[in-house]
Amino acid sequence: MITTLDTTMLGEVSDLIAERMGLHFPEERWPDLARGLKAAGEDLGFEYPDACISWLRSGELTTRQIETLASHLTVGETCFFRDLASFEALEREILPPLIARRSEAGRTLRLWSAGCCTGEEAYSLAIACTRVLPDPGAWNVSILATDINPKFLAKADAGIYSDWSFRGAPGWLRERFFFPRQDKNLAIDPTLKNLVHFGYLNLAEDAYPSLHNHTNAMDVIFCRNVLMYFTPGHQRRVAEALHRCLVEGGCLLVNPAEASASLFPMFAMEDIGGVILYRKTSQPNRHESWPAIVLPAPAPPVPVAPTPPITPTTAPPREDPLVLGRAYANQGRLDEALASCRDAIEADRTNPVAQFLYATICQELGRLEEAVGALGKVLYLDQDFILAHHALGGLYKRLDRQKESRRHIAVALKLLSARGRDEIVSESDGMTCGRLMESVRAMAEPMP
Numbered sequence: 274m275i276t277t278l279d280t281t282m283l284g285e286v287s288d289l290i291a292e293r294m295g296l297h298f299p300e301e302r303w304p305d306l307a308r309g310l311k312a313a314g315e316d317l318g319f320e321y322p323d324a325c326i327s328w329l330r331s332g333e334l335t336t337r338q339i340e341t342l343a344s345h346l347t348v349g350e351t352c353f354f355r356d357l358a359s360f361e362a363l364e365r366e367i368l369p370p371l372i373a374r375r376s377e378a379g380r381t382l383r384l385w386s387a388g389c390c391t392g393e394e395a396y397s398l399a400i401a402c403t404r405v406l407p408d409p410g411a412w413n414v415s416i417l418a419t420d421i422n423p424k425f426l427a428k429a430d431a432g433i434y435s436d437w438s439f440r441g442a443p444g445w446l447r448e449r450f451f452f453p454r455q456d457k458n459l460a461i462d463p464t465l466k467n468l469v470h471f472g473y474l475n476l477a478e479d480a481y482p483s484l485h486n487h488t489n490a491m492d493v494i495f496c497r498n499v500l501m502y503f504t505p506g507h508q509r510r511v512a513e514a515l516h517r518c519l520v521e522g523g524c525l526l527v528n529p530a531e532a533s534a535s536l537f538p539m540f541a542m543e544d545i546g547g548v549i550l551y552r553k554t555s556q557p558n559r560h561e562s563w564p565a566i567v568l569p570a571p572a573p574p575v576p577v578a579p580t581p582p583i584t585p586t587t588a589p590p591r592e593d594p595l596v597l598g599r600a601y602a603n604q605g606r607l608d609e610a611l612a613s614c615r616d617a618i619e620a621d622r623t624n625p626v627a628q629f630l631y632a633t634i635c636q637e638l639g640r641l642e643e644a645v646g647a648l649g650k651v652l653y654l655d656q657d658f659i660l661a662h663h664a665l666g667g668l669y670k671r672l673d674r675q676k677e678s679r680r681h682i683a684v685a686l687k688l689l690s691a692r693g694r695d696e697i698v699s700e701s702d703g704m705t706c707g708r709l710m711e712s713v714r715a716m717a718e719p720m721p
């Protein structure tokens with residue numbers, strides 16, 4: 274039995290899981306680890322648990338295998354409007370000034386539930402935005418919701434919940450934002466569902482911020498009850514990466530138990546009626562080892578950065594419009610980013626990269642048909658542009674044009690299989706071909 278496995282083995286596996294998933298299993302939690310591994314081993318087709326452990330210790334884990342492990346090792350505790358005070362702070366103090374600023378420029382709001390579990394937190398964010406916005410239909414509200422556990426994501430995407438998910442939630446919630454079903458469960462209002470986009474993202478491994486997984490230019494990030502399960506090293510790295518994902522003035526909320534200021538020295542800490550939030554500002558908390566932060570965010574934590582960082586506000590007038598466009602996009606100034614892309618296209622009509630950036634920004638703005646058109650131009654200029662096929666695979670899927678989606682997914686897979694696993698995909702902010710291949714394959718399959 275796996276529970277009798279020697280401590281050396283469990284120690285090694287806990288190190289490996291910490292490395293690949295960020296999850297911290299100290300010795301007192303080894304019985305949980307052993308139980309999770311036993312169940313994961315069964316799912317992965319191992320007859321004996323120790324065979325699973327030997328395989329874990331020896332091999333390269335694919336994203337799919339990490340997903341299976343995650344299904345058995347992560348904690349899925351969540352509910353709507355969990356820790357109500359945070360949502361009150363969001364509705365009363367965080368969103369109103371942001372909305373006032375944006376109503377003059379852009380009318381966009383970008384929020385992220387990082388470690389979204391079964392979706393309750395992400396839908397609560399969507400509900401909070403809808404309640405506060407004077408005219409929600411006139412805004413481009415985008416809620417990104419990511420997790421490492423595909424089973425949680427599938428439930429989140431279905432948007433159907435039992436009473437249990439509403440424990441402690443305010444009374445108005447069900448009546449106003451859910452539809453009762455015959456099976457006594459409740460389904461989220463489709464208008465809200467459309468605001469939320471769920472996706473797989475391993476906070477310990479994947480590259481973020483990135484335009485390609487839409488983790489750039491966030492106004493608000495909720496990453497609550499996630500970091501508490503991570504090793505101290507991963508907590509620190511995730512905090513740094515989330516900082517880069519925020520626009521200037523954007524804020525991060527974690528669980529009060531995770532809110533140790535020493536973990537977030539790059540942020541300015543604010544106390545809103547007892548709710549601690551971390552704001553990205555050029556005057557963060559004083560801390561010896563942290564230099565002052567200058568806009569925009571530094572390059573992402575990946576081996577290859579596509580462009581050097583540049584500050585739009587201080588850019589020289591002759592700055593390359595493509596570089597400028599990317600910098601604007603990274604700050605969430607999407608209209609200015611589009612204008613710079615148009616300049617870049619005008620300056621060189623044969624450059625597929627400018628068209629691709631244009632398409633990516635259109636997608637962020639919810640202008641899906643325009644994004645499809647621009648991606649068509651990318652492929653006209655370079656039919657082997659892998660990320661354009663990948664993006665079209667996803668876009669056609671969202672537009673329910675399954676045949677075209679399948680065609681582009683197949684081309685992306687063919688192009689990727691001709692490359693080395695560790696090769697970096699161009700224009701991808703450092704994503705390897707192996708990782709993109711897994712993402713394309715996942716796109717081809719229905720969610721579990």
Ligand SMILES: C[S@@+](CC[C@H](N)C(=O)[O-])C[C@H]1O[C@@H](n2cnc3c(N)ncnc32)[C@H](O)[C@@H]1O
Binds near residue numbers: 422474
């Ligand atoms: C306790 S739930 C928190 C859910 C929600 N944020 C809340 O506070 O109600 C923790 C979530 O973190 C996810 N998680 C754990 N490790 C992760 C990783 N490396 N990358 C992304 N998500 C992870 C788990 O799958 C789980 O859904």
